[in-house]
Amino acid sequence: MSVAEAPATSGFVRSKRSVAFWIVATALAPLVVYAVLSTVYISAWFVYTRHQGAPPPQLILESILMMLPPSEWAVVLGWWLIQRRRTGFVDLYGLRSRTPAVDVALGIAVGAAWVALYGLGDVVAWGDMFRVDLAKLASLPMSVTAGTCEEFMCRGFLFTIIAQAGGGWKSKLLWSSVAFSLMHFLWGPWGMGWTFVLGATFGVLMLWRGSIWPAVVAHTLLDLCIEPGLFVKELTGGFGS
Numbered sequence: 001m002s003v004a005e006a007p008a009t010s011g012f013v014r015s016k017r018s019v020a021f022w023i024v025a026t027a028l029a030p031l032v033v034y035a036v037l038s039t040v041y042i043s044a045w046f047v048y049t050r051h052q053g054a055p056p057p058q059l060i061l062e063s064i065l066m067m068l069p070p071s072e073w074a075v076v077l078g079w080w081l082i083q084r085r086r087t088g089f090v091d092l093y094g095l096r097s098r099t100p101a102v103d104v105a106l107g108i109a110v111g112a113a114w115v116a117l118y119g120l121g122d123v124v125a126w127g128d129m130f131r132v133d134l135a136k137l138a139s140l141p142m143s144v145t146a147g148t149c150e151e152f153m154c155r156g157f158l159f160t161i162i163a164q165a166g167g168g169w170k171s172k173l174l175w176s177s178v179a180f181s182l183m184h185f186l187w188g189p190w191g192m193g194w195t196f197v198l199g200a201t202f203g204v205l206m207l208w209r210g211s212i213w214p215a216v217v218a219h220t221l222l223d224l225c226i227e228p229g230l231f232v233k234e235l236t237g238g239f240g241s
Helices: 016-049 057-083 100-120 126-130 134-164 169-183 185-209 213-226 229-236
Strands: none
Touching: 016 057, 016 134, 016 169, 057 134, 057 229, 100 126, 100 185, 100 213, 126 213, 126 229, 134 169, 134 185, 134 213, 169 185, 185 213, 185 229
């Protein structure tokens, strides 16, 4: 495989144990932050409404749409604050692009291909993908955040961390996809397998282009189409149903 030059790491060499820590931390930290924020949100709703029993699915969906974006941005900014003396923000997340137009075009093509796969596989109904309503509009911040932050974390940050330990393209592709899959463990085994393959596709884009932007564009385009339909499906029947 021909891969683009890895981002500069300022000569810093990282241990494999450190890499293992950051892989696990990157997979779990957004979920932990989200769990805290959503618990506060849902608890406040219960206090205000005096509702008895389990939280309704609509409340859970609202907590996802509202609390997931700040959770993921908090981790992106937090990882940069921790690493900033060793690696700048641009290099830490692979933000450089030599040919932005080509990177965007590739991202659109790959994203459209995945949208087609989700539709043909009946993961999300075609009608739900392209219906523009209040639910779709409410999901836009989450879709853009997930497409950006999850790529920053899994393909940008982890690629840099693994490179600092001397890892090659195979390690980057494997472990970034594992972390991405673990981020989505609530989808269950079937969904985790699906997201592993999805993450590997985005990883190939990053390896090929040496920039995070094709993966960001592809991931964002996909999420703009499949959300909130994918979350609704999970809340009502499960990802594999």
